[in-house]
Amino acid sequence: MNTQFFAAWIEEIATAVRAQRDHLTQLDAAIGDADHGANLDRGFTAAQEALAGASPQTPGALLVLVGSTLIRKVGGASGPLYGTAFREMGKAFGEAPEISPAELSTGLNAALAGVQRLGAAAEGDKTMVDALAPAAEALAQAVRDGLKPEEALEAAAAAAEQGARATVPLQARKGRASYLGPRSVGHEDPGAASTALLFGALKAAASR
Amino acid sequence: MKKLINSVDSVVTDALRGIAAAHPSLRVDIENKVVFRADAPRPGKVGLVSGGGSGHEPLHGGFVGYGMLDAACPGEVFTSPVPDQLIEATKGVDGGAGVLHIVKNYTGDVLNFEMAAELSGDEGVEVATVLVNDDVAVQDSLFTAGRRGTGATLFVEKIAGALAETGAHLAEVARVAREVNERSRSFGVALTPCTVPAAGKPTFELSDTEIELGIGIHGEPGRTRAPMREAREIVRTAMDAIEADLPLSGETLVMVNGMGGTPLIELYIVFAEVEAYLREKGATAVRSLVGNYVTSLDMQGFSVTTCSLTGELTRLWDAPVETPALRWGR
Numbered sequence: 001m002n003t004q005f006f007a008a009w010i011e012e013i014a015t016a017v018r019a020q021r022d023h024l025t026q027l028d029a030a031i032g033d034a035d036h037g038a039n040l041d042r043g044f045t046a047a048q049e050a051l052a053g054a055s056p057q058t059p060g061a062l063l064v065l066v067g068s069t070l071i072r073k074v075g076g077a078s079g080p081l082y083g084t085a086f087r088e089m090g091k092a093f094g095e096a097p098e099i100s101p102a103e104l105s106t107g108l109n110a111a112l113a114g115v116q117r118l119g120a121a122a123e124g125d126k127t128m129v130d131a132l133a134p135a136a137e138a139l140a141q142a143v144r145d146g147l148k149p150e151e152a153l154e155a156a157a158a159a160a161e162q163g164a165r166a167t168v169p170l171q172a173r174k175g176r177a178s179y180l181g182p183r184s185v186g187h188e189d190p191g192a193a194s195t196a197l198l199f200g201a202l203k204a205a206a207s208r
Numbered sequence: 209m210k211k212l213i214n215s216v217d218s219v220v221t222d223a224l225r226g227i228a229a230a231h232p233s234l235r236v237d238i239e240n241k242v243v244f245r246a247d248a249p250r251p252g253k254v255g256l257v258s259g260g261g262s263g264h265e266p267l268h269g270g271f272v273g274y275g276m277l278d279a280a281c282p283g284e285v286f287t288s289p290v291p292d293q294l295i296e297a298t299k300g301v302d303g304g305a306g307v308l309h310i311v312k313n314y315t316g317d318v319l320n321f322e323m324a325a326e327l328s329g330d331e332g333v334e335v336a337t338v339l340v341n342d343d344v345a346v347q348d349s350l351f352t353a354g355r356r357g358t359g360a361t362l363f364v365e366k367i368a369g370a371l372a373e374t375g376a377h378l379a380e381v382a383r384v385a386r387e388v389n390e391r392s393r394s395f396g397v398a399l400t401p402c403t404v405p406a407a408g409k410p411t412f413e414l415s416d417t418e419i420e421l422g423i424g425i426h427g428e429p430g431r432t433r434a435p436m437r438e439a440r441e442i443v444r445t446a447m448d449a450i451e452a453d454l455p456l457s458g459e460t461l462v463m464v465n466g467m468g469g470t471p472l473i474e475l476y477i478v479f480a481e482v483e484a485y486l487r488e489k490g491a492t493a494v495r496s497l498v499g500n501y502v503t504s505l506d507m508q509g510f511s512v513t514t515c516s517l518t519g520e521l522t523r524l525w526d527a528p529v530e531t532p533a534l535r536w537g538r
Contacts, residue, residue, distance in 0.1 A: 025407050033261075033286040033426035034407040042284075071323065075261075075287040076316035080323060118319060175315050178352035179345075179424060181431055 001099045001149070001206075006059045007051060008208055010066055012201035014044040020197055027190040031177040036078060036190040043074035043082070059099050063090030063107075077175060078191065081115050081128065088114035101152045102143045108136040108156075119174060126172040126184060128191035135160035135199050153199075153206045160199035164192035209408045216405045220262050220282055227269055231532050234272055240296045241289070243269040243280045248301045254372040254381045255279070255301030258310040258365060259294060260317055261286040263404070263505045264425055267361060270533030276369035277310075277531070285404055285505070286426045288316035294324030298333055306334035306378035308385065310364055312357025313341035314426075336378050338385040340364055342394045342513065344453040345422030345431055356424045359465050359502050359513030360392035363525075366534065370527035384524070388515060393454050395422065395446040396511035398467065399436070402427040402504050421445060425467075425504045425511075439474070443481035446512050454516070456491040461515040461525060463496070468503035470510055475499065478510050486514075495525055501533065 017024070017040045025037035050069040056062040067087030070079055089107035093099055099107070112132050121127040123134075138159035142152035167189040172178040177189065213219050221238060228236035235244040249255060258268045259281030268280035278301035281289035298307050307328070311321045318339070325335040340357030368385035376384075398420040401410040404427060411427035414420060419442065422431035434445070450456065464479040466472070475498050483493050494517065502511065515521070528537035 029404075029407055029409075029411045029427075031428075033428055034404045034411050035261075035284065035287050038406040039284065039287055072290055072292050075283045075290045075320060077288075077314075077319055079290060079316070080319040119315065173352065175353055176426070176428060179356065179431075180429060181347075181352070183429065183431070 001059065001104065002097060003057065003059050003062055005205060006062050009202055009205040010044065010047055010051060010062075012204045013198055014048050016197045016201050017041050017044050017194070024190055024194055027188055027193055030187045031172065031180055031184045032190060033176055035076065036194065039074050039076055039078055040082075040194055043070045043079065046073040058093070058095055058097055060090045060093035060095060063087070063093065066090075077119070078194070081119055084114040084118050085111040085132070101139070101149050105136070105139045105143050108139055112136050121174040124170060125174040126167045126170040126177060126189045126192070127174050128189070128195045130167045130170070130189065131160040131163040131192040131195035131199070134163040135195070150206050153203045157196075157199040157203040160196040164188060164196040167192045209403055209405070211403070211405055213405055219405050220284060223262070223265075224282070227532075233530070234532070237296065241282055241293050242297045242300065243272050243282070244297070244300055245272055245274070245278050248278045249303040250278070251303045252305050252375060253303050254305045254376065254378050255298070255303060255307040256310060256365065256369055256372055257281070257294065257297045257301060257307055258361070259283065259289040259297070260312050261288055261426065264503050266500070266533035267502045268365070271362065271365050271531045273529070273531030274538065275373050275527060275529035275531075276365050276534065285406065288314065288320045291320050291323040291327060294321060295328050298324060298328040298335060299331065302333045306336065308368060308372070308378060308381050309335055309337040310361065310368070310385065311337055311339050312361055313339045313354050314356060315353050334378060336382040338364065338368070338382055338389065340389050342389060342392045343424065344393050344395055344449050345424075358396060358425055359394040359463050359511050360389055360515065362463065362501050363392055363461065363513065363515050364388045366529060367521055367524045370524040370529070373527070384520070388521065391521070392513060392515040393450045394511050394513040395449045396424065396430070396467070396509065397421055397442055397446055398423045398430065398507055398509035400469065400508040402468065402507035404505065419509075422449070423509065425502060427504055427507060439477050440481050443478055443485060443512070447482060447485040450512070450514055451489060456486055456489045456514060457516065458491060459494040459517045459522065460486060460491045461495040461517050461521075462486070462493045463501065463513045464498045465502050465511045465513065466500040467507040467509040467511065468500060469506045469508040470500075472499065475510060478512070482512055495522065
């Protein structure tokens with residue numbers, strides 16, 4: 001997976017977020033403050049513009065630029081959290097021009113660690129971690145099993161999707177939904193839903 | 209959705225243009241989205257910076273001026289500002305005595321302010337932070353993001369701002385800001401939801417016979433839904449929640465705050481009930497504010513905030529202030 005692949009990933013994310021903007025916002029309206037779709041749309045649109053302007057030469061540089069742009073443009077909790085995820089993954093890739101599934105797995109673990117350090121959320125708190133952690137684990141398992149890259153990304157996307165859906169019966173313990181207490185039960189977490197979109201976009205980039 | 213806007217995407221910028229045009233005492237950096245006191249930075253004075261999502265006006269931009277904030281950073285509607293904005297504000301108000309960040313306790317606000325404080329620190333600005341978390345409706349703090357910052361933010365900004373104006377040191381201004389927060393409690397009630405421009409429809413559904421108890425200021429639903437009833441009984445529920453958390457006594461500063469869509473006449477009815485409740489508990493409302501100060505767009509409802517005063521806090525509350533939304537004594 002080279003720089004072009006990761007640029008395609010960001011493009012796929014921007015398209016998916018734009019298409020799902022209202023859906024994400026409605027999920028957020030139910031248990032948050034109805035801005036998640038609009039914020040991510042603004043962030044990934046800005047990230048695409050930043051990439052067009054700077055043309056980074058390595059996957060690592062590309063992801064660090066995407067992360068910094070998200071931190072600068074999105075606001076809310078999702079800006080720093082997603083921004084940190086992309087930056088940590090980019091930093092883990094270093095200067096490498098080509099990323100193997102194993103290296104992607106390492107990068108994903110770094111992203112997860114960054115998000116958890118910042119947001120202090122554990123699995124089961126009804127946050128983006130509930131999609132990110134299973135996706136990272138599924139990718140690691142796929143690498144251990146020696147799956148082909150497309151299959152590995154397929155597994156990660158499926159795990160993220162399943163993780164997001166599994167937030168429905170949970171009671172939120174972090175983020176704005178936690179203010180609702182038991183009333184947060186019965187709704188999909190918007191952050192987990194958008195994380196699942198990111199992995200869906202990764203799979204889509206691989207099948208281009 | 210009917211709103212007086214030009215486009216959903218330009219709500220904050222268009223409002224900032226209006227603030228700049230209406231208030232010559234402010235300097236508005238529209239590109240970076242920062243509202244400054246026109247005379248910032250003031251040499252030797254601790255700078256006060258606050259910020260948060262838009263939609264809570266007059267918080268925070270309306271409280272920039274003599275005796276209160278030096279700068280305010282509005283984010284998108286209900287979305288915290290970004291670090292770039294906060295860094296711009298922090299550097300712009302630093303008169304060499306350091307800067308106090310006044311942060312409402314929400315995950316996004318805390319994260320963005322933390323990043324800004326760290327980066328401003330790298331550039332040589334001393335930053336102290338006070339977290340405001342006065343909302344008693346969020347009960348189980350171990351299993352939530354913690355109590356929200358609501359009405360007490362205004363008290364903190366006014367009282368810390370007055371102390372900063374006297375030339376007090378950063379540590380001292382931070383101490384009094386934390387003391388105000390610790391002595392303050394709030395509870396909010398909604399009669400209707402609000403409509404976020406980007407969402408285009410109300411954030412939740414509420415029938416004509418229901419109210420939401422324990423709401424925050426972002427149009428999020430509250431902890432429980434209850435049948436609509438007389439103002440007296442609604443106030444009792446709100447005040448009982450405050451009293452259970454921090455028993456009311458002595459001289460008290462009280463704010464009855466409208467959520468944006470509440471007629472003032474109703475807020476005064478609420479205030480009368482709040483004042484009677486305080487008397488019943490042996491407390492006295494010696495200072496008061498009634499009006500729209502920490503709003504939630506077009507939501508109907510109110511929040512009540514109490515602060516148990518000390519001699520020092522009363523003096524600082526009474527000190528002159530001159531901002532678009534709060535002014536006396538000057």
